[in-house]
Amino acid sequence: GAGVSQSPSNKVTEKGKDVELRCDPISGHTALYWYRQSLGQGLEFLIYFQGNSAPDKSGLPSDRFSAERTGGSVSTLTIQRTQQEDSAVYLCASSLGTDNSPLHFGNGTRLTVT
Amino acid sequence: DQQVKQNSPSLSVQEGRISILNCDYTNSMFDYFLWYKKYPAEGPTFLISISSIKDKNEDGRFTVFLNKSAKHLSLHIVPSQPGDSAVYFCAASRGGSYIPTFGRGTSLIVHP
Numbered sequence: 001g002a003g004v005s006q007s008p009s010n011k012v013t014e015k016g017k018d019v020e021l022r023c024d025p026i027s028g029h030t031a032l033y034w035y036r037q038s039l040g041q042g043l044e045f046l047i048y049f050q051g052n053s054a055p056d057k058s059g060l061p062s063d064r065f066s067a068e069r070t071g072g073s074v075s076t077l078t079i080q081r082t083q084q085e086d087s088a089v090y091l092c093a094s095s096l097g098t099d100n101s102p103l104h105f106g107n108g109t110r111l112t113v114t
Numbered sequence: 115d116q117q118v119k120q121n122s123p124s125l126s127v128q129e130g131r132i133s134i135l136n137c138d139y140t141n142s143m144f145d146y147f148l149w150y151k152k153y154p155a156e157g158p159t160f161l162i163s164i165s166s167i168k169d170k171n172e173d174g175r176f177t178v179f180l181n182k183s184a185k186h187l188s189l190h191i192v193p194s195q196p197g198d199s200a201v202y203f204c205a206a207s208r209g210g211s212y213i214p215t216f217g218r219g220t221s222l223i224v225h226p
Binding site: 004031033035040041042043045048050056091093095097099100101102103104105106107108 | 116120146150155157158159163165205207209210213214215216217219
């Protein structure tokens with residue numbers, strides 16, 4: 001079946017602009033995650049959804065970052081007033097939401113803030 | 115404060131030999147460990163996992179060993195193949211949390 005789909009695959013934006021990143025999880029997966037990978041760094045957790053609610057948003061780096069999930073499916077990560085340090089690959093993953101079920105990742109959105 | 119550490123950023127191995135990738139963790143509450151493999155421009159894909167009640171799990175050419183007392187796990191790939199060249203991420207989670215913590219990854223290059 002179809003995997004996790006993210007769009008756009010690449011986004012170049014000017015500092016100060018807002019961006020929206022989209023994630024379509026695998027159908028039937030109740031859990032959805034956003035991570036990011038900055039150059040030379042590991043996968044940094046941002047936010048986790050179970051259904052439409054976000055029980056853990058502790059990884060969001062600032063109040064410029066927000067995310068929502070609707071219909072238990074599509075999620076959007078929004079970054080307002082982008083800064084150069086926001087440049088990274090933003091990865092979305094979904095899982096069955098049961099204990100220890102592995103994450104299935106999309107191919108990511110590469111965000112470059114100029 | 116890195117709770118999952120992969121201290122070797124890169125590893126180079128000859129085709130047919132064994133690749134050993136290491137991972138250390140600091141949080142004693144972690145009880146489930148996973149390895150993911152990532153090719154360039156793709157997302158990580160799940161490779162193999164191990165529960166803390168075991169010390170070894172094997173799947174084909176891939177074996178993960180867990181040493182709880184040392185808070186250390188390793189991934190063995192035997193025999194290594196050029197297609198195994200990728201970045202390998204170690205991840206750990208604790209019971210009741212659905213959010214794995216990832217290491218920084220080790221880039222494996224398998225030479226023909």
